[in-house]
Amino acid sequence: MTNTGNNRLVGNSFKLGYRFQRYWDTSMAIAFFSAEVGTGLFLVSYFCNYVLGMALGLALTATLKPYFHLAHMGVPQKSWRAILRPDRSWISRGAFAVAVLVGFGVLHVIDRATGLGAALGLSQGVIDLVGYLAVAGALVVMCYQGLAMSHSESLTLWASPLLPVSSFCYALTAGALLTLVVGWGALEPRRLAGLVNLAVLMLILDTLVVFGILLSARRKSKGGAFSAEMLLQGEYSSPFRNLVLLLGLAAPVVLMALGAGSYPMVILATLAMLVGFFAFRVLLFKAAVFEPITHDLAGSIGLPSAR
């Protein structure tokens, strides 16, 4: 005889109310995070002409990003199909951009490390073009994940033009800090000082963008306000305040202001920023709520709206 006693049937999913976004999880957060951190490191190192930083950035993006993306997919063995539709999907465009970044990036790094281009008799124009293509790929990778999220009209917290801006800013911040850590002692002091200024400026910008996302979500819809409240006062307020705001954004600024000339301080600031950035990625997934089953569904079909 089959026992049905403990079987959970539907929970509260048949009631009109919020339903949480549960499709993108930690594995996607790591994929996004590693791509943004790796690409930021590549881009900043490119402008510093720092080969080790570029190589590390590419390695991060080329390994962790695909690994965790594949781990998220339900049928990873068919993932090659994801590249085929850049005209329609940001996942395809992103996969394509990662391929461009890694392909041309690796060629650029090899050329910078060995002088291969010149040895093959390539003109300077062609050699530079390879680097520019890698940079173009990097710029897309730094934004596209935010673009993919902001396309999800159903999740107000994400459906903001500030999402790609936050992806780009956070990636650049991580890039500046990691280039400082990796290039300490190898880069000229003038360059290091410039990176410190860039990192502090970006941390301030990140803060403004994070609050911008919350404010716009709050204004846009009841579900958006619900998401923002969860981060500011509700279930996720303590990790949001402690990890994202204090540890990830405020602490690195203070540490850089107090001891930008000290390597341990720079390492600490970088670690703090990375922890905060990762927490931001995870919490942005967790706090998103679908609103289809909320009050405006009722309002849209002629019932009294609860808005």
Next chain:
Amino acid sequence: MAKMGMVFDLKACIGCNACVVACKQENSLPDGVFFTRTLSYEHGTYPNTRRTYIPTICNQCEDAPCEKVCPSGATFTREDGIVMVDRDKCIGCSSCAVACPYDMRTMLDKDMFEKGLFGTGELTPFEKQGYERFTPGTSVKCDFCSQRVDAGLDPACVSTCPTNARIFGDLDDPNSAPSKLIRDRDGRQPLPEKGTKPKVYYVD
């Protein structure tokens, strides 16, 4: 060309959930997967309160965001307007689930098939034959029981509804039952502001 759609009559729906059960059975849906739900909505203030039942289903959107984001081409629209998922092409990226403004997609977990409907780890003969149509890891959704539509039948939920609260037919035919209802009783689409052009309407 046909454009299959559905109308929900909010005055007729009594929230019996017969449609939900019929759908689960017709489509052999595993534990936790529903292609249609009948939501209960309480509104008004005491003493003038009411409960309305709102049936929901994939709206087979004409401008379907789930299809737009699908990177593999697994989601496509048939000639008669039914939005389908090709399980052989689906890579399980869940972009469609995130993009659907109505939360009408479900990702199939391996767990659902291993535990079975009764959570015992043992599958009934009904489940064994029914689960063959699914690939764990992929995305699923209502397709208006396309297998029944192809055979000239109504979707299972429509045939089962005891109060005729679900009316199915060709929206391109001005004389079809749903077209007439939409015209005569001012049919409304869910969340029109999302720009998805649902082929599901509500009348009250």
